[in-house]
Amino acid sequence: MFKKLSILILILLVAGCGSYNSIDAFYNAHKDDSQVTAIRVPQFMLTLLSNISPEMKSLIGNTRDLRYMQFPSTTPERTQYLNNQMNSITGNSFIEVFRKNDELKRNVISIREKRNAVKEILIYNNNTVRGSFLYFNGNFDPVKVREMAKNSEFNELPGKLVQDFNMLPPEEVNE
Known part of the structure; x- marks a missing residue:
């Protein structure tokens, strides 16, 4: 009995720790912070987003979140803290497709694959003034994702997303 209870507690502990380092945990921990813009696109609006560009249409078409x-x-302390949190999220379960480090500045594109499909895409940028992430969850063509990463098309997506919905003035998107 004690052995079964110990195993159950261990499983719950591991599962609880694993969920802490997730996009959900990061999003929920920071969405109410001062000077934060947080957007979670509902399913019905994903169709509207697919009209931004042909690239977005091919990417958004299979997006669930x-x-x-x-x-x-x-x-510098805040930047390092945010960089460390993103590193914890991507950790061992994501594959880095692109990373550029310049002192504390970061530009990282990571994916999570399952069999022959990309299931998650995480784009993280931090220029030591502002940080941002763009997260996709769905079923994506790995060839298309790698092509977009190679051509730096992911770097432009956050600006296009926010500008097309007029959520921030253009000068704030690109800072």
Whole structure:
């Protein structure tokens, strides 16, 4: 009996720790912070987003969850904290498709695959003034995802997403 209870507690502990380092946990922990823009796109709006460009149409067509968050990152400590949180989220379960580090500045594109499909795409940028992430969950063509990463098309998506919905002035999107 004690052995079964110990195993159950261990499983719950591991499952609980694993969910802490997730997009859900990060999003929920920071969505109410000061100067944060947080967007979670409902299913019915995904159709509207697919009209932004042919690339977005091919990407959005299979999306179940789309989130964007922009947050202040004005001190080296805050920037390092945010970078560490994103590193924890991607950890061992994501494959980095692209990474550019410049001191504390980060530009990272990570994916999670299952069999022959990309299931999650996470684009994280931090320029030491502002940080942001763009997250997709769905079923995506790995060839198309790698092509978009190679051509730096993911770098433009957050700006297009926010500008097309007039959620922020253009000067705030690109800072």
